[in-house]
Amino acid sequence: MSIKTAKRIRLTLSYLVLLSAVAIVIYPIIWVIGSSFNPGNTLSSSTIIPENATLAHYKKLFTETDYLIWYWNTLKICFITMVLSVIFIGLTAYAFSRYKFVGRKNGLMLFLILQMIPQFVAILAIYILAFQVGLLDTHLALILVYVGGLIPMNTYLAKNYYDTIPKELDESARIDGAGHFRIFWQIILPLSKPILAVIALFSFISPFADFILASILISSDEKMTLAVGLFNMIKNEFGNSFTVFAAGSVLIAIPIGLLFLSLQRYFISGLTAGGTKG
Amino acid sequence: MTHRKTAALLSIIPGVGQFYNKQFIKGFAFIFLAACYFIAFLDFLNIGLWGIVTLGTEVPRDHSIFLLVNGVISLLVVGIGLGFYFFNFYDAYQNGKKRDNGVRLSSLKEQYHNVIDKGFPYLMVGPGFLLLIFVVIFPIIFMLLLAFTNYNLYNSPPAKLVDWVGFKNFIEIFSLDIWRETFISVFAWTIIWTFTATTLQVAIGIFLAVVLNQKEIKFKGVIRTLLILPWAVPAFVSILIFSGLFNDTFGAINKDLLAPLGIDSIPWLTDPFYTKIALIFIQSWLGFPFIMAMTTGVLQSIPGELYEAATVDGASNWDKFRKITLPMILFTTAPILITQYTFNFNNFNVIYLFNNGGPAVAEQNAGGTDILISWIYNLTMTSAQYSKAAAVTVLLSLIIVSLALWQFRKTKSFKDEGMI
Numbered sequence: 001m002s003i004k005t006a007k008r009i010r011l012t013l014s015y016l017v018l019l020s021a022v023a024i025v026i027y028p029i030i031w032v033i034g035s036s037f038n039p040g041n042t043l044s045s046s047t048i049i050p051e052n053a054t055l056a057h058y059k060k061l062f063t064e065t066d067y068l069i070w071y072w073n074t075l076k077i078c079f080i081t082m083v084l085s086v087i088f089i090g091l092t093a094y095a096f097s098r099y100k101f102v103g104r105k106n107g108l109m110l111f112l113i114l115q116m117i118p119q120f121v122a123i124l125a126i127y128i129l130a131f132q133v134g135l136l137d138t139h140l141a142l143i144l145v146y147v148g149g150l151i152p153m154n155t156y157l158a159k160n161y162y163d164t165i166p167k168e169l170d171e172s173a174r175i176d177g178a179g180h181f182r183i184f185w186q187i188i189l190p191l192s193k194p195i196l197a198v199i200a201l202f203s204f205i206s207p208f209a210d211f212i213l214a215s216i217l218i219s220s221d222e223k224m225t226l227a228v229g230l231f232n233m234i235k236n237e238f239g240n241s242f243t244v245f246a247a248g249s250v251l252i253a254i255p256i257g258l259l260f261l262s263l264q265r266y267f268i269s270g271l272t273a274g275g276t277k278g
Numbered sequence: 279m280t281h282r283k284t285a286a287l288l289s290i291i292p293g294v295g296q297f298y299n300k301q302f303i304k305g306f307a308f309i310f311l312a313a314c315y316f317i318a319f320l321d322f323l324n325i326g327l328w329g330i331v332t333l334g335t336e337v338p339r340d341h342s343i344f345l346l347v348n349g350v351i352s353l354l355v356v357g358i359g360l361g362f363y364f365f366n367f368y369d370a371y372q373n374g375k376k377r378d379n380g381v382r383l384s385s386l387k388e389q390y391h392n393v394i395d396k397g398f399p400y401l402m403v404g405p406g407f408l409l410l411i412f413v414v415i416f417p418i419i420f421m422l423l424l425a426f427t428n429y430n431l432y433n434s435p436p437a438k439l440v441d442w443v444g445f446k447n448f449i450e451i452f453s454l455d456i457w458r459e460t461f462i463s464v465f466a467w468t469i470i471w472t473f474t475a476t477t478l479q480v481a482i483g484i485f486l487a488v489v490l491n492q493k494e495i496k497f498k499g500v501i502r503t504l505l506i507l508p509w510a511v512p513a514f515v516s517i518l519i520f521s522g523l524f525n526d527t528f529g530a531i532n533k534d535l536l537a538p539l540g541i542d543s544i545p546w547l548t549d550p551f552y553t554k555i556a557l558i559f560i561q562s563w564l565g566f567p568f569i570m571a572m573t574t575g576v577l578q579s580i581p582g583e584l585y586e587a588a589t590v591d592g593a594s595n596w597d598k599f600r601k602i603t604l605p606m607i608l609f610t611t612a613p614i615l616i617t618q619y620t621f622n623f624n625n626f627n628v629i630y631l632f633n634n635g636g637p638a639v640a641e642q643n644a645g646g647t648d649i650l651i652s653w654i655y656n657l658t659m660t661s662a663q664y665s666k667a668a669a670v671t672v673l674l675s676l677i678i679v680s681l682a683l684w685q686f687r688k689t690k691s692f693k694d695e696g697m698i
Binding site: 017029 | 343344347395396398399400402403405406407409410412413414415416417418420421424425486489490492494495501503504505506508509510511512513514515516517518520521522523525528530534554562563568571572575595599620624626627630631653654655658659668671674675678679682683
C-alpha cells in the first residue's frame with residue numbers, strides 16, 4: 001500500500017467520523033426546530049421536516065403561557081446576580097491576594113472546602129431559612145443564594161489572577177500617596193478586566209442553568225425562571241404541549257447559543273486559568 | 279505582677295484592661311460594644327441555646343425546626359462574640375507588654391490609622407463573607423445537625439416535636455435492609471455513572487479534536503462551530519429535548535430512527551438499564567464539546583518540530599499520537615479533567631430532568647437511575663425523609679471533601695500558599 005493510498009484512507013475515515021459526529025450533534029437540534037413548526041400539538045406528530053409549517057405554537061407561547069415573563073425573570077435574575085457577584089468577588093479576592101490579615105489562611109481553606117460541596121445539598125435548610133426571613137417565593141432570595149454560592153470558587157479564580165499582577169505597582173502607588181481603595185480602583189481593577197469578564201460570564205450563565213434552587217424557592221407561576229417553567233410545561237402535560245415546548249426551547253437555544261459561541265474563548269481561558277471546577 | 283498579666287486579667291470584663299493601660303477611649307468603646315452585645319442578644323441567645331439543646335418541650339408552643347434554625351444562628355452569634363472577647367484579651371495583653379518593655383503606646387490618632395489600615399482587608403472581605411455565612415455556611419451546619427435528629431413526615435412540627443437521636447440515622451442507613459440496599463445500589467450507580475460518562479465524554483472530546491486538527495482537513499472552522507453547539511445551548515433545554523426524543527412510544531429515536539431499521543421499540547424511559555444507556559449517551563453529547571475545545575487549544579500549542587523530529591526517526595502516526603500528543607494533552611489538562619469527574623458525581627440536572635431518576639424500582643426507595651444527589655432531592659421533596667436525607671448529605675459531603683482534598687494536595691498553587 002503506497003503512502004498516498006494510506007493517506008487517502010485516513011482522510012476518508014476522518015471525514016466520516018467528523019460527519020457522523022456532526023450528524024449526531026445536529027439531529028436533536030434540527031428535530032426540535034422542526035417540531036416547533038409542526039401543526040400538531042403532540043410528540044407523536046413531531047417530524048423533522050413539517051408539512052404545513054405553522055407559527056401557531058410561537059403565538060400560543062406568547063399569548064397563553066407565561067413564557068415571556070419567565071424569560072424576563074431569568075434575564076433579570078442572571079443580570080443582578082452577575083453584577084453583585086463581580087463586586088463581592090472582586091473585593092474579596094483582592095483582600096486575599098494583597099493583604100496579610102488574621103484569618104486569611106483559614107478563610108482560603110474554608111473557601112476551598114466550600115467550593116467542593118455543591119450548594120444545593122442543603123436545599124432544605126435554604127428553604128427553611130428563606131421561609132423564616134419571609135423571602136420565600138421572591139427573586140431576592142434566589143439572587144442572594146446564587147451570589148453566595150458563586151463566591152468561593154470564583155474568589156479563587158480572581159485571587160490567582162490578582163497574584164500575577166506585580167506587587168511593585170501597588171507599592172509605588174502607595175509611596176505616591178494613594179489610599180487602599182484608590183490602589184484597588186485605579187490600578188488593580190483596570191488590569192484585572194479579563195478575569196472579571198470571565199467571572200461575569202460564569203455568574204450570568206450559572207443561574208440561567210440552575211433548576212434545583214429555582215424549583216424549590218419559587219412557587220408562583222409568574223415568578224418562575226425558564227428552567228422551571230419549561231420543565232413544568234413538559235412534565236405536566238407532556239402529550240399535549242410538546243410542540244409549544246419545542247418553540248420555547250428554540251427561542252432560548254438560539255440567542256443564548258449565539259451569545260455563547262461569540263464568547264466561547266473566554267470560557268475556556270477562565271476554566272483553564274481556574275483549574276478548580278468544571 | 280507584670281502589666282501584661284494584670285491587663286489581661288482585668289479584661290475579663292471587656293474594656294477594663296484597656297483602662298488599666300490608660301487607653302480610655304478604647305476602653306469605653308469596648309465596654310460599650312460588650313454592653314450592646316448583651317442587651318441585643320441576651321434573650322435571643324438564651325432561647326436559641328435552650329432551643330438547640332432541647333429542640334422544644336411543649337407542643338404546639340415550640341416548633342423544633344425553627345428552634346434549631348435560631349439555635350444555629352445563636353451559635354454563630356456566640357462565635358462572633360467569643361472572637362471579640364478574645365481580641366479584647368489580646369489587645370490588653372499586647373499593650374501591657376509594650377508598657378513592660380517601656381515602649382510608648384500608640385496615640386489615639388495612630389490607633390485610628392492603625393484600625394483603618396488593618397481593618398481594610400476585613401472591610402473588603404466583609405460583605406461577601408457575611409452573605410456566605412448565611413446562604414452557604416449556615417445551611418451546611420443546619421443539615422449537619424439535622425442528620426442527628428428524627429425529623430421526617432410522621433415526626434414533624436407543629437404537631438410533633440423533633441428530638442436528637444444521635445447516630446441513629448447513619449446506623450439505620452447501614453442496618454435496615456431497605457436503606458442499606460438502596461444506599462449501596464445508588465452509590466454503585468453513582469460511581470459507575472461518574473466513571474463511564476466522564477471517561478466517555480473526555481475520550482470523545484480528545485478523539486474528535488485530534489481528528490479535526492489534522493492539517494489536511496478542510497472547513498475546520500465550520501465543523502468546530504457545529505460540534506461545539508451542545509455546549510452552547512443551555513443544558514437544561516437539551517436534556518428536556520432528549521427526554522422527548524427518547525420517549526418510549528412517541529419519541530423520534532424509536533419511531534424515526536430504529537423502526538425503519540426493523541428494531542423494536544426500546545423502553546428507554548421504563549427499563550433502568552436502557553435509561554442508564556441513554557443518560558450516558560446524553561452526558562457524552564453534552565460534555566464532549568468543552569473537552570474538544572480545550573484540547574484544540576493544547577494541540578495548537580504543541581511545537582511542530584516535535585512531530586518533524588519524530589517523522590525523521592521513523593515514527594508512525596499512531597506512535598506520534600501515543601508518545602507526543604496524548605501525554606501533552608493529559609499533562610496540561612489533568613486538573614480540569616479531574617473536575618469533570620466531580621462535576622458528574624453531582625450532576626443533578628441530567629439525571630432529574632431526563633427521567634426524574636426513574637424508572638421506579640421495586641424494593642428500594644430510590645429510582646433506578648438516581649445518583650446520590652438526586653436521591654437526596656427526592657428524599658427531601660417527595661418522601662419527606664428529612665433527617666435521612668441530611669444523613670446521606672453528610673456522607674456525600676465527606677466523600678467529596680476527602681477526595682478533593684486528596685487531589686488538591688498535589689496541585690501547585692496550594693503548595694505555594696504553604697497551606698497543606
